[in-house]
Amino acid sequence: MTYTINRVISGQDIDSVDARARKALADNGFGVLTEIDVKATLKKKLDVEMPAYRILGACNPGMAHQAIGIEPRVGAMLPCNVILRETEGGVEVSAIDPVASMQAIENAELKRVAGEVRDLLAKAVAAI
Template identity: 75%
Template sequence: MSYTINRVIKHADVEDIDQRTRKALADHGFGVLTEIDVKATMKKKLDKEMPAYRILGACNPGMAWEAIGVEPQVGAMLPCNVILREVSEGVEVSAIDPLASMTAIDNDALKQIAAKVRDRLSEVVESI
């Protein structure tokens, strides 16, 4: 089972895809709670160069509320991360597959919520 939902946008730059990703997330009820510029962090902490790589921590509040309601400790696995990664063809967008990440938790109600989140994140990735 794959643990991410992926799409490569050819001949694109990270800044453009970042804006498009944030809009697509917002259009599907997600907000970006966190952002990590991995490229800048690796340069600062390790003096290492790498292609652009960002992690956006996305959250759909209604779905998070439902998930926490049926499994209070699931917050340790939130928010849903979406990465933007510069590749030779353009920019790869990868969103976590929440259903794959929730297989560690034996809770059918949570898995139903995770499936709904996966469907929305798939729509997000496809719409970028």
């Protein structure tokens, strides 16, 4: 089983794809809680160069509330990370597949919620 939902956007820079990703996430009920500029962090900490790479920590508050109500420690696995990374083919967008990430938790109700979140993330990735 794959653990991400992926799409490559050709002909655009990472900033344009970032703006489109944030809009698509918002249109599907997600906010971006965190942002990590991996390229800048690794340059600062290790003095290494790499292509642009960002991690957006996306959260759908209603779905997060449901999941925490079902399984209180599930917050250790939140938010849903979405990465944007420069590749030779364009900017790759990869969102975590919540169903795959929740496999370690034996709870059918939580898996149902994870499936709903996956559907929303897949719609967002497709809309970018």
